[in-house]
């Protein structure tokens with residue numbers, strides 16, 4: 001199905017193991033076009049997107065208004081990179097971000113990715129407080145750079161890179177007593193936390209958790225850093241997710257959807273006072289930055305994205321469509337033996353799959369993956385979520401499990417998703433799940449699929 005040159009070049013020069021893994025269950029597609037809520041493969045098949053580039057394409061793919069804004073910015077031959085003084089685009093983005101987040105976020109440090117923006121938050125907190133520790137939550141996901149891996153809340157992704165940054169510690173998400181005990185040591189410059197733990201399986205905080213975290217951070221002199229790389233820019237039904245929680249963090253971290261799904265851009269917002277404490281001296285004013293931070297293209301895209309989210313009321317739409325999606329999923333799937341929970345806020349929704357018996361079946365799945373020698377060493381994933389995402393893809397829906405919990409489907413469409421597409425998604429998922437009453441039945445299908453694909457040499 002896939003253009004052999006694209007697959008071959010990707011497999012030879014980009015990521016050989018990923019390419020083989022795609023062949024293992026039949027997930028391989030070459031993606032050639034994105035338009036609104038739709039993705040197209042090189043065979044011309046259309047898919048409805050319930051992944052949105054892991055939360056990057058909140059506007060939908062290739063929003064025409066964003067294209068126009070980018071074309072307009074480029075046609076004026078702006079200065080993209082100079083660094084010997086301010087440019088209009090960077091100044092305008094700083095002002096626009098500050099206005100969008102409200103007090104006390106007067107300063108925006110612009111970067112090019114989520115991981116960079118989180119590292120900027122850790123740096124500003126360390127430089128301002130003169131402390132070295134960073135506290136984070138078990139299950140958290142903040143990026144794959146060495147700095148952010150140091151606060152990665154799951155062992156699979158951080159293990160190969162140990163030892164990482166020192167003076168970090170993890171507390172369970174939602175546990176106020178553990179947080180109080182850790183912060184009371186007064187060792188921590190920052191407590192870095194996601195308002196909703198997306199990659200841990202779309203985990204919402206217990207009521208009152210962030211009010212307590214706010215109070216404790218203020219009491220013990222730790223900067224409260226909200227990583228809104230995935231929850232920001234309208235995703236959860238307000239422009240920023242902290243606006244649900246009735247508190248204001250000290251540092252707000254954005255990326256992904258900020259560039260409209262087209263241009264890489266991140267931002268780290270804080271108060272003028274915090275920035276002054278960190279970098280407000282001659283020997284420190286240039287302690288943070290990077291060559292392409294604040295380039296005109298990125299800034300123009302971010303400003304246009306915020307304007308489009310506001311003009312099209314996409315946050316409000318996310319709240320409305322999210323309620324519809326959760327209600328419809330519950331109406332269709334509640335009581336199904338393989339559905340363990342449906343939760344979320346706005347258009348960041350998790351459908352937890354599997355049964356208590358799934359764990360035992362994983363060892364059988366392990367044997368199956370060992371029987372695929374040409375794929376190399378792959379540890380066995382929780383297979384229910386993965387298999388359902390394969391079946392969804394075959395039915396024309398792109399949707400993936402969360403990074404840490406592969407039995408939780410992360411349902412995260414562009415905020416422009418329609419009621420009809422939501423109905424299609426719920427019906428498609430319901431129909432697929434109707435075919436299975438147990439994890440063992442899924443395991444059988446996984447085995448049959450792998451055997452048939454093995455015969456074909458894991459071709460796509």
Ligand SMILES: Cc1ncc(COP(=O)(O)O)c(C=O)c1O
Nearest residue numbers: 113114115141142143227229230
């Ligand atoms: C909450 C959160 N923080 C940070 C990151 C890292 O962002 P990036 O991949 O742009 O480095 C991610 C990526 O998924 C994320 O979900």
